[in-house]
Amino acid sequence: MTREGTPDGAWRSLAVPGVAALVCLAILLSLGTWQLQRKAEKEALIARIIARARVEPPAALPRAEEWNPEQDEFRRVRATGTFLHASETLVHGLAAGTTPGRALQGYYVLTPLKLAEGGTVLVNRGFIPTELKDPGARKAGEIQGETSVTGILRGPEARTMFVPPPEPARGEWFHRDIAGIAASRGLTDAKPYLVEADATPNPGGWPKGGQLRVDLPNNHLQYAFTWFAIAACLLGVFAAFAWRRLRDTEAAPS
Structure with a gap:
């Protein structure tokens, strides 16, 4: 007999459930701690984006060989050149609608900008609804001649398992595949990043x-x-389970 008259067998019967509960508890606590770390990382990222996108004045485009996503992404830049509207690419996407909680389905218009200093850069000029997919329906939106674009630098977007693969032959793109889009358009001098244009109409x-x-x-x-x-619930459930197991063992006739 152990303390309080509890048989050794009752304590031994709690060994396996106790180990399983400890393993689950360790996993839950590690997940919670990881989320706190992610919170700190996200806050630092948000502060960095706001500082680069809203506070810093527009900078010149970085040279292709100097592009560093860790340092340059989300930086506010200005580029001058001529849009190559015939080589625009539409990327499937959603945008906020006028009704809260409802998104508009359509496309993002990525148009190469032939830079005045040489080379090209893809510019995400913004969102269009599905009914404006045909360029002929929005000819008024084509900016002719040399122009300046202000926006935010973005790097390539990794395709997740839930995003369909692109179909360049059909002009179907589902994520920001900068290298793939540039290759499909024959842009051999394209920058390895794109510019998200600001809200200038x-x-x-x-x-x-x-x-x-x-x-x-x-x-x-x-x-x-x-x-x-x-994790707290797991502790409570196991404590109740153990207490009942020990109580029932004590109450059982010897």
């Missing part, structure tokens, strides 16, 4: 620029709270 109103959100959602604190709450 285009002729005719389309495309609508300024779609890039710099106030990224940061829900990691509530995610961390959820994991820690589940």
